[in-house]
Amino acid sequence: MASYSDPFEPLEPVGPAPFSPYAGPQPPLRNRKKPITLDDIEEMSRKVRNWGKWGPNDEIGTLNYVTPEMVAAAAALVQKGKGFPLAIPLGADGPQTGGRGRINPIHLMRHDGADGYSGLRDREAGLRSADDWLIMPLQAATHWDALSHIFYKDRMYNGYDMREVMSWGARKCGIEKTGGKASGRGVLLDIPRVKGLDYLEDGTPITPEDLDGAAEKQGVKVGRGDFLIVRTGQMEHCMKRGSWGNYAGGDAPGLSFETAEWLHKKEVAAVATDTWGCEVRPNDSPGIFQPWHWVVIPSMGLTMGEIFYLKELAEDCAEDKRYEFFFVAPALPVKGAVGAPVVPMAFK
Numbered sequence: 001m002a003s004y005s006d007p008f009e010p011l012e013p014v015g016p017a018p019f020s021p022y023a024g025p026q027p028p029l030r031n032r033k034k035p036i037t038l039d040d041i042e043e044m045s046r047k048v049r050n051w052g053k054w055g056p057n058d059e060i061g062t063l064n065y066v067t068p069e070m071v072a073a074a075a076a077l078v079q080k081g082k083g084f085p086l087a088i089p090l091g092a093d094g095p096q097t098g099g100r101g102r103i104n105p106i107h108l109m110r111h112d113g114a115d116g117y118s119g120l121r122d123r124e125a126g127l128r129s130a131d132d133w134l135i136m137p138l139q140a141a142t143h144w145d146a147l148s149h150i151f152y153k154d155r156m157y158n159g160y161d162m163r164e165v166m167s168w169g170a171r172k173c174g175i176e177k178t179g180g181k182a183s184g185r186g187v188l189l190d191i192p193r194v195k196g197l198d199y200l201e202d203g204t205p206i207t208p209e210d211l212d213g214a215a216e217k218q219g220v221k222v223g224r225g226d227f228l229i230v231r232t233g234q235m236e237h238c239m240k241r242g243s244w245g246n247y248a249g250g251d252a253p254g255l256s257f258e259t260a261e262w263l264h265k266k267e268v269a270a271v272a273t274d275t276w277g278c279e280v281r282p283n284d285s286p287g288i289f290q291p292w293h294w295v296v297i298p299s300m301g302l303t304m305g306e307i308f309y310l311k312e313l314a315e316d317c318a319e320d321k322r323y324e325f326f327f328v329a330p331a332l333p334v335k336g337a338v339g340a341p342v343v344p345m346a347f348k
Contacts, residue, residue, distance in 0.1 A: 169336020
C-alpha cells in the first residue's frame with residue numbers, strides 16, 4: 001500500500017485505473033452504522049469513480065451527460081416566459097465571515113459622480129463617467145465548484161495530478177472548460193416544503209430516501225443530464241431573521257454522504273443547493289472535513305453549485321405544481337479558476 005505522506009509519490013490506482021474504460025456498475029455500498037471513516041470514503045470513491053468514462057482527456061465530468069437534444073427539449077419547457085435569477089447580490093452584506101480566507105465581495109468605485117462633477121476627468125475629451133472594480137474570492141457568493149477544486153490523495157478528477165493546479169491556476173479541469181455545457185433541464189426538489197416545514201434545521205441530513213420521496217410527491221423524475229437543485233430553506237431562514245450567522249462554514253442541513261451513490265446512479269449533470277457547502281454539517285465524520293466533497297468532485301466528476309437563491313423559484317413551483325424548468329448557468333470564464341461566480345437562471 002502506498003504512503004501518501006509524500007505529495008510527489010505517485011497515486012496507487014484505486015478501482016478503475018486512471019484513463020481505463022469505465023468499470024460499470026459495482027456492488028451496493030455496505031450499510032454504514034458508524035461514523036464516516038477514511039475506509040468509507042475509499043469505498044464510495046471506488047463505487048462512483050468516473051475516471052476514463054469520457055476518455056483520457058476529459059475535464060468536465062458529469063456535464064458530459066447533457067446532449068444537444070436534451071438542451072432543446074429543456075428549452076421547450078418554457079411556457080410562461082418567467083425567469084428566476086438564482087444568485088445572491090455581490091456585495092459587502094454577503095454571507096462570508098473571513099473563514100478559510102473568504103471575504104465578501106468588495107465593490108470599489110474607481111471613479112464616481114463626484115469625480116465627474118469636480119471636473120477631474122474633463123481633460124479626457126470632456127467625457128464624464130463612472131468606473132468600478134470588483135474584488136472577491138471566486139467562491140464568495142453563488143458559484144460553481146470546478147473539478148480542480150478538491151483532490152483525493154494526490155489526484156483530481158480523471159486521474160490528473162493535483163500539481164496541475166499551479167500558483168497561476170488550474171492547467172486541467174479549470175472552470176472555463178465547462179463552457180456552454182451548464183444548461184439543460186433543471187429539477188427542483190423542495191425538501192422542507194414536502195415535509196411541511198419552512199426550513200430544515202442545521203445538521204439535518206437529506207438522504208436518498210428523502211430525495212426519492214420529494215420527487216414522488218412533486219410528480220417529477222430525476223434522471224440523466226438533469227441539473228438537480230435541492231432546497232433546504234436555510235438561506236431564507238437567515239434572511240428572514242436578518243443575520244447570516246454561521247451560514248458560511250457553519251452547521252447546515254444538506255446532502256448525506258450516501259447521496260453520492262444516488263447521484264451517481266441517476267447520472268445527473270450537476271447538483272446545487274441553497275447552502276454554503278451542499279452537504280450536511282456536522283457530517284458524522286470526526287477529523288474528516290467535507291467527506292461528500294472528497295468523493296463527488298474528484299472521483300465522480302460532479303459539478304457542484306453552492307449559495308443558490310431559491311425562494312422565488314420554489315414558490316412558483318409550489319403554485320403551478322411544475323418542478324422542472326429550463327436551466328442556464330454558465331460560469332464566469334476565469335481561466336484556470338477552481339470555482340467561479342455564476343448567475344443561474346430558471347425559465348418556466
